[in-house]
Amino acid sequence: MEKHIEAAQLIQEGKLEEAAKLLNEAIQEDPNNTIAYVNFGHLLSIIGEKDRAITFYQKAIEIDETMATAYYGAGNTYFEQEKYEEAIGMFKEAIANGLVEADAYFMLGLSYSSIGVLPYALANFCTATEKNPNDVDAMFQYGLTLAQLEQVDEAITVLEKVVKLDETHADAYYNLGVAYTFKEDGEKALDCFEQALKIQPGHLLAGNGKKQLEAFLKGE
Template sequence: LLREMGKGYLALCSYNCKEAINILSHLPSHHYSTGWVLCQIGRAYFELSEYMQAERIFSEVRRIESFRVEGMEIYSTTLWHLQKDVALSVLSKDLTDMDKNSPEAWCAAGNCFSLQREHDIAIKFFQRAIQVDPNYAYAYTLLGHEFVLTEELDKALACFRNAIRVNPRHYNAWYGLGMIYYKQEKFSLAEMHFQKALDINPQSSVLLCHIGVVQHALKKSEKALDTLNKAIVIDPKNPLCKFHRASVLFANEKYKSALQELEELKQIVPKESLVYFLIGKVYKKLGQTHLALMNFSWAMDLDPKGANNQIKEAIDKRYLPDDEEPITQEEQIMGTDESQESSMTDADDTQLHAAESDEF
């Protein structure tokens, strides 16, 4: 029994999440239905970005062990991803009432206020988590992501470095450093740090996707496509990966391939304005002005303020040929400025926003 539990935990620590779920799910029912085992399964689903499944498992943990604090920081981030503010608020209050000296409780509180976009309060709570336990890598990482959202990049860098100091295998922190270097257009440094994160968690489609984006920025377009293809093999329905692959294909003037990718993506995220926007740009390049304008119009109808929420990233100028200029009002409104921080990168951050605790 202990050997099987150990195998499952080892698989989880190695980020072989499907294997971990399979091993732990075959434990005898009276061992399976314990807080520790279910927390590990919940973590595994979280790592796979299967947030609904993770929430189901963690809510069962809360039902059978309402006093449990360990692992609840991952549950709080799961609720953050699902935008379940009421459930997150209840969890945060329960944990802080139960144990004000646990970093997990303050991380949950920070996530609660982060979801409400109360970044200053969230920062205070994450700092409180660090005060409670200075060796809690997860809190440093969450704090770093919050500083990124407030554009305090130097403070964010310090937080991610502290997380790595505490736990060198905390891949989220390596990812955070790469993300900041990408924002600063230090693409070689960004690629190096994303690769460090990938070495720790080789099953992450999001990390592969980011490496592909950086490789494209470094003018390694074919290599970028190979990397994005690997990401999609791992997670065929990841909209982030498919969007970036379509963008790279568009930049390489492979318009029909890009269009096919975008049509598939439209089935996954039918209300994502940027998909229609890029489809419009493809049709424009193909000389089909009517279809181009129709898709630009749909993009505007879906997102009149340009504040999209699902895929979450404005089309970067690095994806466009040098002679590409916006010619329509819709394109100008949607914004192709590479410095514009839109919601896709925010979502990427939070996809890795807290995928592991310092136990790993």
């Protein structure tokens, strides 16, 4: 087994020191081993050495400008550092170089959402859900972004899909409650707030939403 492949398995098992040793050896034996640089970047990101991780991802890109996984790894690391503009650039490069998987579009959507560019976030969340219709996180973010853009009917449709995929998604029920309140459907809104509280009794937003809605319905 090649050392960088064995190292990747060790990283998954949490044996990071052993993995680092193997990756060092792999790079010494072949300084152009792009996969070893990417795996080392991943390892460094895991242990919190984000800037060093970026250096390793960039080294892989210098050797091979089409290394999609290096761009994706760098994008994730920039995202974790809250450097969203840099993350966007990296995720776009990952996609441009063939990493057209749901996760790449999801992370690109999260990055755009984090800087408030909601139409671009929406487009990428939409693509992520098309590529993986069972991705609860992507579906939820898609529904949430629709709601933020005041596309309430579409948001309800998507959030209903979320709770079908995950019946314990308290935040989806809460946001459905907000959406139904906006649609002036008090009965459905109340039911959604109650579902959220049943799943997560300490859900403050759902509790407050239920309290305010009940007071409104009673004419208080």
